[in-house]
Every structure is written in structure tokens, then in C-alpha cells.
Amino acid sequence: MRGYLREDGRKGIRNVVAVAYLVECAHHVAREIAWPYRDRGVHLIGFPGCFPNEYAERIMQQLCTHPNVGAVLLVSLGCEGFNRHNLADAIRNSGRPVETLVIQQSGGTFRTIEAGRNWVEAARRELDAQEPVSMQPGELVVGTICGGSDATSGVTANPAVGRAFDLLLADGASCIFEETGELIGCEHHMAGRAVTEELGREIVASVAKAARYYQAFGHGSFAPGNAEGGLTTIEEKSLGAYCKSGTGPIAGLIKPGDLPPRPGLYLLDVVPDGEPRFGFPNIVDNAEIVELVACGAHLTVFTTGRGSVVGSAVSPVIKVCANPDTYRNMPDDMDINAGRILESAVPVDDVGRQIYELVLTVAGGRQTASERLGHQEFVLTYKTFEPTGPDCLPGV
Amino acid sequence: MDENNLVIRLDPSDNVGVAACSLHDGQLAHCEGRPLTVIGDVPTGHKIAVQAIAAGAKVVKFAAPIGSATCDIQPGEHVHLHNLRSDYLPTYTFDPGKAYVRRV
Numbered sequence: 001m002r003g004y005l006r007e008d009g010r011k012g013i014r015n016v017v018a019v020a021y022l023v024e025c026a027h028h029v030a031r032e033i034a035w036p037y038r039d040r041g042v043h044l045i046g047f048p049g050c051f052p053n054e055y056a057e058r059i060m061q062q063l064c065t066h067p068n069v070g071a072v073l074l075v076s077l078g079c080e081g082f083n084r085h086n087l088a089d090a091i092r093n094s095g096r097p098v099e100t101l102v103i104q105q106s107g108g109t110f111r112t113i114e115a116g117r118n119w120v121e122a123a124r125r126e127l128d129a130q131e132p133v134s135m136q137p138g139e140l141v142v143g144t145i146c147g148g149s150d151a152t153s154g155v156t157a158n159p160a161v162g163r164a165f166d167l168l169l170a171d172g173a174s175c176i177f178e179e180t181g182e183l184i185g186c187e188h189h190m191a192g193r194a195v196t197e198e199l200g201r202e203i204v205a206s207v208a209k210a211a212r213y214y215q216a217f218g219h220g221s222f223a224p225g226n227a228e229g230g231l232t233t234i235e236e237k238s239l240g241a242y243c244k245s246g247t248g249p250i251a252g253l254i255k256p257g258d259l260p261p262r263p264g265l266y267l268l269d270v271v272p273d274g275e276p277r278f279g280f281p282n283i284v285d286n287a288e289i290v291e292l293v294a295c296g297a298h299l300t301v302f303t304t305g306r307g308s309v310v311g312s313a314v315s316p317v318i319k320v321c322a323n324p325d326t327y328r329n330m331p332d333d334m335d336i337n338a339g340r341i342l343e344s345a346v347p348v349d350d351v352g353r354q355i356y357e358l359v360l361t362v363a364g365g366r367q368t369a370s371e372r373l374g375h376q377e378f379v380l381t382y383k384t385f386e387p388t389g390p391d392c393l394p395g396v
Numbered sequence: 397m398d399e400n401n402l403v404i405r406l407d408p409s410d411n412v413g414v415a416a417c418s419l420h421d422g423q424l425a426h427c428e429g430r431p432l433t434v435i436g437d438v439p440t441g442h443k444i445a446v447q448a449i450a451a452g453a454k455v456v457k458f459a460a461p462i463g464s465a466t467c468d469i470q471p472g473e474h475v476h477l478h479n480l481r482s483d484y485l486p487t488y489t490f491d492p493g494k495a496y497v498r499r500v
Contacts, residue, residue, distance in 0.1 A: 150441055151414065151440075151441030151442055151443070152440065152441040154458065155404070155406065155414055155441065184484050184485070185460065185461075185462070185483075185484060186460075189460075211484060211485070214485060215485065219485075219486075219488060220482075220484070220485035220486070220487075220488075222485070222487055222488055223488070224488060224489045224490045227476075227477060227487060227488075227489040228489070228490075229441065230439060230440075230441045230442035230443065230476065232443070232462070232463065232475070232476050232477055232480045232481075232482075232487065233462050233463040233480065233481065233482035233483075233484070233487055234482050234484055234485045234487070235460075235461065235462045235463060235482060235483065235484055236457060236462035236463065239457065239458040239460050239462060240458070243458075305441070323440070323441065324440075325440060342404075342416055342417075342440070342441070343397065343416075343417070344397075345397070345398060
């Protein structure tokens with residue numbers, strides 16, 4: 001494996017130029033700047049809202065200083081609430097090239113696009129000349145998520161990812177699983193795996209918060225496709241999803257934007273704190289992927305039964321297909337066929353090792369299916385969080 | 397595919413198993429070598445009762461309760477929205493040709 005060394009000591013498995021719009025009004029200009037370079041490691045990220053939001057500013061900062069990102073172009077309209085000065089300072093202090101284009105000060109749409117493309121072209125040349133250094137599996141941060149789940153997910157792909165997580169933890173990597181709203185019913189089992197009793201209590205409380213939050217919206221994290229696929233209840237979906245975490249001890253409970261302070265297995269609490277304010281905790285799978293990436297995930301392992309096609313900006317997504325029929329139906333979108341566990345009685349351990357090995361290969365530079373197909377989805381919306389409590393990160 | 401185990405029980409304490417392939421109403425399938433007559437068409441991955449489950453009893457999969465039976469369930473019967481409900485939050489689905497439906 002090799003990686004791109006950053007000033008904070010972390011290494012990236014990709015060397016992306018991020019083009020970031022700071023309000024929806026700058027989205028078109030930013031997209032036009034990035035579009036010609038979409039196959040050359042130039043990714044579009046951004047935040048649509050005009051009202052300031054601490055969470056969104058923190059996530060954007062973590063993404064723009066993510067180890068997979070080598071340079072950043074900020075695109076501002078000029079009058080939005082997002083603090084572009086703070087963000088540019090943080091990026092500059094991280095040792096990365098950064099430029100801010102303010103559309104209102106740059107002569108409007110056409111001239112800003114032209115200036116942006118010139119900057120991206122130069123930044124791309126600079127990053128392409130950067131020599132990678134060697135990198136160990138223990139330096140990786142790997143996230144996992146499931147989307148478009150069906151009844152095969154919890155039987156094939158999810159337990160196989162759990163095996164891969166166990167192997168990565170043995171290498172000293174950091175692994176993150178998430179979506180407390182999809183772990184309803186598993187809270188006491190998770191508490192039993194926590195490294196301290198206090199952390200166990202925090203985990204139980206985080207799932208209770210998720211159940212309360214979803215109750216307030218009158219809707220759990222359960223889509224009609226889940227039921228068509230044979231899942232009947234949220235707790236059944238949860239138990240299937242929970243297998244992705246493997247068998248390792250849970251070292252901490254983190255919130256979006258927190259970096260794992262040391263190697264180990266972490267649960268990411270994605271449900272906002274306080275009274276429900278801005279809508280559903282995560283409107284769609286990519287909102288969760290963005291939060292995993294903001295926690296430093298170099299790549300994400302995504303299990304799907306119904307057949308999700310998404311990838312992500314900044315960090316590659318490995319697609320593990322749970323359902324053998326879905327795999328036959330859309331093979332180009334999938335990296336691994338875990339449906340063989342059900343159909344051909346392939347041991348879960350074998351598929352788990354295959355996922356583990358693919359994680360290392362993708363970290364080494366091989367493109368995933370979603371990267372090849374140009375998927376770079378990105379979603380970031382409003383949220384509020386309180387700081388992570390001391391009991392959530394024992395020994396730190 | 398193991399013909400003696402077309403209904404896969406994930407844990408010995410489970411009272412439902414998982415269809416390894418799509419099974420049809422009246423088909424003779426086996427779970428761990430024991431015969432089981434399938435009641436209802438059961439697509440791949442869906443649940444089948446491997447023993448009788450009384451109304452109100454917990455349905456157990458992955459060695460954990462996944463909700464409560466809403467009526468008596470016979471061995472071999474498809475277990476899904478018509479006879480199982482969550483103990484936590486309602487499930488949402490589309491009814492064929494109809495609108496978005498909340499199931500309680």
C-alpha cells in the first residue's frame with residue numbers, strides 16, 4: 001500500500017482536488033469548474049444552506065482537510081452565511097493549497113468558472129507530481145454502511161463485512177459503524193461489547209435518543225423496499241445491520257466529524273442532539289457516508305441487498321452485494337458478490353477475507369465499481385450536535 | 397444449494413428460518429434435515445416459521461426478538477407483515493397499487 005502524506009501525519013489513499021460550493025447559489029459555478037476534470041480526481045462537495053450552521057461548517061472543514069484531499073477550491077457567492085474565511089484558514093493551516101473564488105467579486109458566472117478551471121488545472125498538476133509514501137493497513141480508517149437492505153443483507157453481506165472488520169482491527173486499523181436509528185433493539189448487546197460500563201450506558205442512551213427522534217417524525221429508518229425484500233420490522237433490519245460491526249470490543253462512541261483517537265472499533269452516533277429541528281437525522285445513505293468520511297474514513301464498505309449504485313466524493317465506496325439475484329441483475333455496480341453465501345454455501349469467512357483483501361487493494365489505488373462509473377454523490381444538510389462527552393471515549 | 401437445508405436457521409434459538417431460494421406454497425422443504433411444508437409463496441431471504449408461534453409471542457431471528465406475532469403462526473408459514481409487527485416503531489410499505497401505508 002502507498003499513501004499521500006499530509007502535514008498532520010495522516011496519509012490519503014487518493015489525492016483529490018475538492019471543489020466546494022459554500023451555498024446552493026454557487027453550486028452551478030462549482031459544478032461547471034469541476035465537470036471537465038471529473039475523471040481526473042476532481043470532486044464536487046458543498047453545503048446548500050444560506051443560514052450558518054456549526055455542524056455543517058465542521059463537516060466541511062473535516063472534509064477539506066481529509067487525508068484523501070490534496071487541494072481545495074472554495075466557491076462562494078459572496079453574501080451567504082457560511083464562514084469562508086475560517087474554512088480557508090483551516091485548510092491553509094493544514095498545509096494544503098487553497099483558493100477562494102467569490103462569484104460576486106470575480107465578474108460573475110463565466111469569469112469565475114474560467115478562473116476556477118485554471119486553478120484546478122494547476123492544482124491537479126501539482127498533486128500529480130506528489131510522490132506517495134508507503135502506508136500500512138493499521139493506518140486505515142474504514143467505515144461501513146448498509147443501504148437498500150433486504151432480508152439477505154443480514155445473512156450474507158453484513159456478517160461478511162463483520163469478519164472483514166475483525167481482520168482490519170487485528171491489523172490495528174480504525175473501523176466505524178453507524179446509524180443508531182438502525183441499531184434499535186441491539187443497544188444492550190452493544191453495551192456488553194463496550195470497553196467500559198460508562199461507554200455502554202452512553203451507547204444505550206444514544207439508541208434511545210435515536211428511537212425518540214424517529215418517533216417524533218413518526219417514521220423509523222425503514223423504506224418500502226425493505227419490506228418488499230422480506231424485512232418486516234425495524235429490529236429485524238437492525239439486527240441484520242448490526243452484524244457489520246463484527247465481534248471486536250467497542251472502543252468509543254463518536255459524533256460526525258470526530259476522528260477516532262486511536263485504533264479500534266467505533267460507533268458513530270449520527271442522530272442530532274436536542275429537540276428534533278431540521279428533519280430526518282439522515283435523509284439518505286450518502287448523508288451517512290459523508291459523515292463517515294468526515295470522521296476520517298479513507299473508504300466505506302457499503303452492503304446492499306436491493307441494489308444501491310452510489311459512490312461518494314472524497315473516499316471510495318466498495319459495494320458488497322448481499323442478494324444473488326440483485327448481483328446477476330446489476331453486476332457492473334458491485335465489487336463483491338456475497339450472495340454466494342446463500343446460493344452456493346460459500347463460508348461467510350471466505351467472503352469476509354475477500355472484502356478485507358479488496359479493502360487493501362482499493363487502498364492501494366485500484367478503482368472500485370462506483371469510482372469507475374463516475375459516482376461521486378454528496379449530501380450535507382443542517383444538524384445540531386453537542387460535543388462528545390468524556391464517557392464516550394474512555395482513556396482519551 | 398443444500399436440499400436438506402432450504403430453510404436456514406441462523407441460530408438454534410430462532411423460531412424462524414430464512415428461505416435459501418424462492419419457495420412456493422405447498423412445497424416440501426427441509427430445515428436442518430427436518431421436513432417442513434411451506435405455507436404461502438416465500439421469496440429468497442424471507443422468513444419461514446420453523447415451529448408454531450402463538451399470537452403475542454416473540455418472533456426470534458439472529459438469536460434475538462424481532463417483534464411479536466399478531467396471530468397464531470403455523471410451522472412452515474411465511475412470516476412477514478401479515479403476522480408480525482415491531483415492538484418499537486411501525487413499519488411502512490406500499491400496498492400494491494395503493495398509497496404509502498403505515499402498519500401497526
